[in-house]
Amino acid sequence: xxxxxxxxxxxxxxxxxxxxxxxxxxxxxxxxxxxxxxxxxxxxxxxxxxxxxxxxxxxxxxxxxxxxxxxxxxxxxxxxxxxxxxxxxxxxxxxxxxxxxxxxxxxxxxxxxxxxxxxxxxxxxxxxxxxxxxxxxxxxxxxxxxxxxxxxxxxxxxxxxxxxxxxxxxxxxxxxxxxxxxxxxxxxxxxxxxxxxxxxxxxxxxxxx
Numbered sequence: 001x002x003x004x005x006x007x008x009x010x011x012x013x014x015x016x017x018x019x020x021x022x023x024x025x026x027x028x029x030x031x032x033x034x035x036x037x038x039x040x041x042x043x044x045x046x047x048x049x050x051x052x053x054x055x056x057x058x059x060x061x062x063x064x065x066x067x068x069x070x071x072x073x074x075x076x077x078x079x080x081x082x083x084x085x086x087x088x089x090x091x092x093x094x095x096x097x098x099x100x101x102x103x104x105x106x107x108x109x110x111x112x113x114x115x116x117x118x119x120x121x122x123x124x125x126x127x128x129x130x131x132x133x134x135x136x137x138x139x140x141x142x143x144x145x146x147x148x149x150x151x152x153x154x155x156x157x158x159x160x161x162x163x164x165x166x167x168x169x170x171x172x173x174x175x176x177x178x179x180x181x182x183x184x185x186x187x188x189x190x191x192x193x194x195x196x197x198x199x200x201x202x203x204x205x206x207x208x209x
Contacts, residue, residue, distance in 0.1 A: 006033055007042040007073075007120035009141040010049025010130030010156075019052060022130065025155040026056045029128050030068075034060075040069040042120045043094075045079060047087050049130040049138075054094045072098040073120050075112040076105045117141040121150055131163075132156040139163055 014022065030041070043054045060066040072095055080088055095101060104119065105112035117137065121127060127145045129152050131138045145152050146164045154160045 002123060003125050004038050005040040005042060005124045006030075006038050006126045006128060007044075007124040008050060008053040008128050009044065009117065009120070009138050009145075010053070011132070011136070011138050012046055012048035012050075014048045014052065014130075022049070022052055022155065023056045026053055026128065027060065029153055029155065030057065030060060031066075033126065034066055034068065038125065039067060040071060042071045042073050042124065044116060044120065045072050045074040045091065045094075047083065047091075051087070051090060051094065053128070054098075055090070058094070058097055069099040070094075070097065071100045071102065073102045073116050074104065075116040076108050077103065078108065113137060114140070118144060121145045121148060124150060126150065127152045129154045129160065130156045131160055132158040134163065 008026075041053075041057050043057075044050045054070060054072070057068060057070050061068055061070075080091060083091075102116075102119070104116040114137075117140065121141060121144055124145075127142070127150055129138065129142050129145075131142050131154050133139065142152050142154070142160050143163045146160070152160060
């Protein structure tokens with residue numbers, strides 16, 4: 001995928017008043033990439049920036065007839081546990097329209113998020129970020145991309161250059177759960193989810209961390 005692929009990373013908490021401007025910035029970055037032959041776009045399946053990016057990409061495809069592929073890269077099966085209903089319904093629409101769904105692990109672990117982030121960067125020629133602070137998963141992903149030589153375009157008003165020379169800190173904590181692995185029932189649900197995806201003409205790839 002590398003040369004024709006772009007990934008997105010950004011914060012989960014986005015102020016409602018900022019959403020329209022962020023969507024416009026995403027669009028302004030994606031259009032030149034399409035002209036350069038970048039046609040595959042990977043999003044991480046989170047609320048906030050990921051969701052805005054995915055919806056903006058779908059608008060470009062459906063309303064402006066741009067040719068692009070949307071790949072949803074998910075950390076593990078039950079990554080949406082605890083989400084409000086409205087967010088789940090929005091993500092359902094994104095998944096239904098994704099061309100490919102990748103799942104990094106069967107069950108939750110801190111590594112499943114980090115693996116998801118790294119696999120997106122490793123598959124991409126460029127990364128579009130919304131990063132406005134040093135800590136957390138977004139900064140981790142931006143730092144990883146910079147160290148891998150993947151260009152990062154930050155649409156937030158914050159200098160990501162300061163992340164490049166920082167020492168690797170502890171892996172960011174994600175999710176509300178303690179370190180816990182899911183087992184049998186969740187694995188069965190994974191395959192039920194996969195069956196649904198297949199029926200919708202999508203492809204799904206499960207990959208262990």
